[in-house]
Amino acid sequence: MLNVGQIEEGFVLDHIQAGKSLAIYHLLQLDKLDYTVAIIKNARSNKHGKKDILKIECDITKVNLDVLALIDKNITVNVIKNGEIIDKKELSLPKEIKNIIQCKNPRCITSIEQGLPHIFVLSDEKKEIYRCKYCEEKYNERAQQFMRW
Amino acid sequence: MRHLMSPMDFTTAELDALFDLAADIEKQPQVYAHKCDGKILATCFYEPSTRTRLSFESAMLSLGGNVLGFSDAGSSSAAKGESVSDTIRTVACFSDICAMRHPKEGAPMVAASHADIPVINAGDGGHQHPTQTLTDLLTIRSLKGRLNNFTIGLCGDLKFGRTVHSLIEALVRYDNIKFVFISPEELRVPDYITEMLNEKSIPYEEHISLEDTIANLDLLYMTRVQRERFFNEEDYVRLKDFYILDKKKMSLAKEDMLVLHPLPRVNEISVEVDEDKRAVYFKQVQYGKYVRMALILTLLELA
Numbered sequence A: 001m002l003n004v005g006q007i008e009e010g011f012v013l014d015h016i017q018a019g020k021s022l023a024i025y026h027l028l029q030l031d032k033l034d035y036t037v038a039i040i041k042n043a044r045s046n047k048h049g050k051k052d053i054l055k056i057e058c059d060i061t062k063v064n065l066d067v068l069a070l071i072d073k074n075i076t077v078n079v080i081k082n083g084e085i086i087d088k089k090e091l092s093l094p095k096e097i098k099n100i101i102q103c104k105n106p107r108c109i110t111s112i113e114q115g116l117p118h119i120f121v122l123s124d125e126k127k128e129i130y131r132c133k134y135c136e137e138k139y140n141e142r143a144q145q146f147m148r149w
Numbered sequence B: 001m002r003h004l005m006s007p008m009d010f011t012t013a014e015l016d017a018l019f020d021l022a023a024d025i026e027k028q029p030q031v032y033a034h035k036c037d038g039k040i041l042a043t044c045f046y047e048p049s050t051r052t053r054l055s056f057e058s059a060m061l062s063l064g065g066n067v068l069g070f071s072d073a074g075s076s077s078a079a080k081g082e083s084v085s086d087t088i089r090t091v092a093c094f095s096d097i098c099a100m101r102h103p104k105e106g107a108p109m110v111a112a113s114h115a116d117i118p119v120i121n122a123g124d125g126g127h128q129h130p131t132q133t134l135t136d137l138l139t140i141r142s143l144k145g146r147l148n149n150f151t152i153g154l155c156g157d158l159k160f161g162r163t164v165h166s167l168i169e170a171l172v173r174y175d176n177i178k179f180v181f182i183s184p185e186e187l188r189v190p191d192y193i194t195e196m197l198n199e200k201s202i203p204y205e206e207h208i209s210l211e212d213t214i215a216n217l218d219l220l221y222m223t224r225v226q227r228e229r230f231f232n233e234e235d236y237v238r239l240k241d242f243y244i245l246d247k248k249k250m251s252l253a254k255e256d257m258l259v260l261h262p263l264p265r266v267n268e269i270s271v272e273v274d275e276d277k278r279a280v281y282f283k284q285v286q287y288g289k290y291v292r293m294a295l296i297l298t299l300l301e302l303a
């Protein structure tokens, strides 16, 4: 398998659904950060045939990974130190997401009030249902709109 | 400091305290006539709702307080494009408590998060109208003497009627309530309500005919079929008269069944029913004032 440089310190997002790595790159706002990032598309995967991988050379705390669970819980996070995997992180749904998804309800105050953050609150953990903090509009399709970028 | 955004903001114990206070206000209003001396209620109504605004204003005046405010967005700073968060910060300098009505859902919550005075949601679009729900609960509690052990029929627009949804959510917290939903197919209660009832194993029935089921009801909550909910006039005209409560239907009902309605009615309750002692929708308006008085006192911590 193609191996784009071992990273010394950082983390690897593995088992990204094939073709989605760029969307995740943007979602994690890696385009705005000055870290070395390797984007690997269509790597062979035993599980799914093909997968994408992101290798990011920076301290894991510098990037907010909460939103990943929203998109795909199958993504695995390997934390690398001195070139070795020292930890695998489980993705869990964040209790609150701010300015990641937008409320689509045209009757919601977020549609007119300037400077108001779009906040969604996890209202049902089992069913993975998020609701707009203001109008309680449901949002539970796994952030599909982002994946269209 | 507390606000009121949704009827579920209060626990049933807190509601009991609120309703006890409202009942005491009803019994001896003179005791409360000066509780809010020197206090000001701001009614910020970004869309007109005369009944709700008058109820709030009357409540505050009867507590000895004063009122100020605006009654539609056109005459307010909102017309100049001022945000809710800026408006409330200004209003908070002029008043001690605010009742806000806004066509956009969640606007009162934005206000509450920027205000250092209590904010009451006086209706935000199709979202919440908690003081209506508190009014309904107080009416039932005062006239039935309880908030448990009854069968309640909800009739009319059960799909879009937010007062119905809030009332159902509030009532499921009490024991042994059975719901009977009476509506045309097009205006059935939404799935999230029936799913919630199924999950909690709360009994409910769905009917199209009011005549067939009215005899089983302890309470009948009528609602208006609103013109603005329909895409075409034809559907509206066909459905608006689907359920008209008249003397004939009332003759099938229990002797002590109560008829409630959030008002305004159009023609879904025939005026001939008004003189029936079971018709309590005008008493309901009175309870709406008492519950708002109790709410103002509670939120101002003057209770």
Ligand SMILES: [Zn+2]
Residues within 6 Å of the ligand: A103, A104, A105, A108, A109, A110, A132, A133, A134, A135, A136, A137, B106
């Ligand atoms: Zn919203």
